[in-house]
Amino acid sequence: MSERDTRLHGSWWLVSMETELQDSKERSQPWGAKPNGHLIFGSDGRMMVLVTAETREPGNTDDKLLGLFRTLMAYTGRYRIDGNRFITKIDSSWNEAWNGSEQERFYKLDGDTLEVFTAWMPNPLVSGNPIGRAVLNFRRE
Template identity: 80%
Template sequence: MSGHDTKLHGSWRLISFHTELQDSKERSQPWGADPNGFLIFGSDGRMMVLITAKAREPGNTDEKLVALFRTVMAYTGRYRIDGDRFITKIDSSWNEAWNGTEQERFFKLDGDALEVSTAWMPNPLVSGNPTGRGILSFRRE
């Protein structure tokens, strides 16, 4: 099956989410030590991911709704495998700016453990936007 790696097929539960700064190698957990989330690779070529911070409250004010938006990441699209990367052509996303784009992620698979990292990019969450990346660890469900 060209472009797909059957070893990725199935459901993966999020274990940790770190951000790492390129210069200092400093790592932090912006969404706490125990975030929620799943990554699913379908044999039909579609992936879906939903990740939320651990500490979230239902929102009924603009401020609380903004906080909810800032502590969730969710998207889906058709994916393909290219070496140690998977590339997703996003057709639905929590972030409208991602729709129609391709998102590239690097992965390392070790048995039932999957590590996914973004490319190095300016970190919009940190003052001065230093170059960093996200690193997510998953375990097979």
């Protein structure tokens, strides 16, 4: 692995998650001001991420369980670095549709601060699904 790769190694704590709309540049926090989560890059080439909304309650009904699913994002796989992005080949995910896919994320690393961006895509969290992206900020643990 290159020197650039090793700077990502370790555990990162989620500080914030926002969605940004491409046309208006408007940002919102659909999962609250303090979502929970961690991102881990292993020196063995595996990454894992878990992100949950700020407020969640245990679920014991179909509606409550669906709410928990809609406020969770988690996956793991082998990753590779290509310039200012990391690409993960998903082998296990909260969403079965992602298994076997490659997920591309762009990043900016500044010391112990890591900013991660998804590609621009239809935003399922906003009515009409306008083009947007997620912006996640992490701090090294």
